[in-house]
Amino acid sequence: MQRLFLITGIHASPTDLLIGLTGLVLILLLIVAATALHAGQARRQEAARQTEFAERMAGLIQSNAELTGRMRGMGEYLGARHSDLARLVSERLDAVGARVGRGLEDQSRSANESLAKLNERLAVIDAAQARLTGLTEEVIGLKDILANKQARGAFGQGRMEAIIRDALPLGAYEFQPTLSNRCRPDCGIRLPGDDRMLVVDAKFPLEAFTAWKGAASEDAQKQAVARVRADVGKHIRDIAERYFLPGETQDLAILFVPSESLYADLAEHFEDVIQKAHKSRIIIVSPSLLVMAMQVMQAIVRDARVREQAHEIQIEVRRLVEDVVRLRERVGKLGTHFRQAEEDVVAIGVSAEKIGKRGDRIDHMDFIRSEPAVEEPADRLAAEVAKSGRG
Incomplete structure (x- = not known):
């Protein structure tokens, strides 16, 4: 412990x-x-x-x-x-x-x-497409025509000829006539009372207008405008030099433009060219203006022919009046015949009424009393009928 x-x-x-x-x-x-x-x-x-x-x-x-x-x-x-x-x-x-x-x-x-x-x-769409295809082909053909100078000239010539042929009578125009200077205008028209020929030209420079429409820049457009003025001015001078012959052609010529839009562009943007043509006594017309001019000429030709045929018209009118007088006389004679026939019909009706009354009296006669008196009513009836026939 x-x-x-x-x-x-x-x-x-x-x-x-x-x-x-x-x-x-x-x-x-x-x-x-x-x-x-x-x-x-x-x-x-x-x-x-x-x-x-x-x-x-x-x-x-x-x-x-x-x-x-x-x-x-x-x-x-x-x-x-x-x-x-x-x-x-x-x-x-x-x-x-x-x-x-x-x-x-x-x-x-x-x-x-x-x-x-x-x-x-x-x-319907297929049919319209077919028509559209045909129209497209026609437009392509027209484009080819306008691209070719000769074909384009023939196209303008054809339109001009169709308008003139529809408006004027046969003796008033001539296509491709030959003048004394060996020039051949597209058409010559002769007006009544004047032996001189009115020249119609259907050739129009289109290349300059095509270039002007397709110009992409301002410089190209200015060059195209200058070319239009130059080409149209040269064509106007050619017409004045070739087709103005004293005593053979009129002092006035017609330049036919085969397109309304082309004429509108020319009148709107190239007024100086129009004025230059007027000073040269050349009238530039579109298809509608040419139709109006041909209608005026048609009225002039018709009035001239009416004046030329005025004497024959008066003779025919005089003969017509004589025929009307004869017809009136014959109608009067026919009315006289009708009145006579009416009177004869009235007389026949009176005679028929008398014959009917006498027939009634004969029907009510009693032929049983005495037989010897049978012939007396018959003789009396014959006498009455003869009297009524004479009446």
Whole structure:
């Protein structure tokens, strides 16, 4: 024991040691008692928990049984509703199928009608496309004609000839006549009372106008404008030099432009060229203006022919008056004949009425009394008929 004290370094008496051991034992007992108390409480709590768990399990089993019953009832209800729903869905599907079938038939019918109309429209479109193709070919041909100088001249010549031929009689114009200077204008028109020929020229320079229309820059446009003035001015000088012959042609000539748009551009943008042509006694006309000029000339030719035929017209009118006089006399004679015929018809009616009255008297006579007197009424009747015939 002394050794123990030496190791710990604590100096204690045996009494202190005993007290310390006693305290230690008491502490151990307290610990054991606390542990036992705690274990009892734990057992009581565990028993309470088991009781509560058993009660909850019993409630859960009861709830499960009720839920099972409800689930069984719900299953039966859902089965019945499922059969009703299946029947309703089947009916609805049948109705929808019928409606869809009718809708498909209607759509098929309308689609067939639409296809028929579409085929008709396609046929119309095909015909229009064919006409458009023909028109395109004609336009291409016209472009080729306008691109070629000779063909373009023939085109202008053809339009000019068609206008003049439709407006004037045959003896009033001549195409491609030969003048004394061996020049041949496109057309020469002879007005009444004047042996001189009015010259119509159908050649017009188109290249300068084409270049002017297609000019992309300002310099190119200025050059094209100068070229237009130069080409048209040269053509005007050529007409004045070739076709103005004293005593053979008129002091006025016509320059035919075969396009209204070309004439409009010329009149709008080249007024100086128009004035230069007027000073040179050359009139520039479009197709519509040429038609108007030809109508004026047609009126002049018609008036001249009326004046030339005035004497013959007077003779024919005089003969017509004589025929009317003779017709009036013959109508008068015919009226006299009608009046005589009417009087004769009236006289015949009077005679017929007398004969009828005498016939009635004869019908009422009695021929049974005396036979010798039979011939007297007959003789009297014959005398009366003869008298009425003379009357």
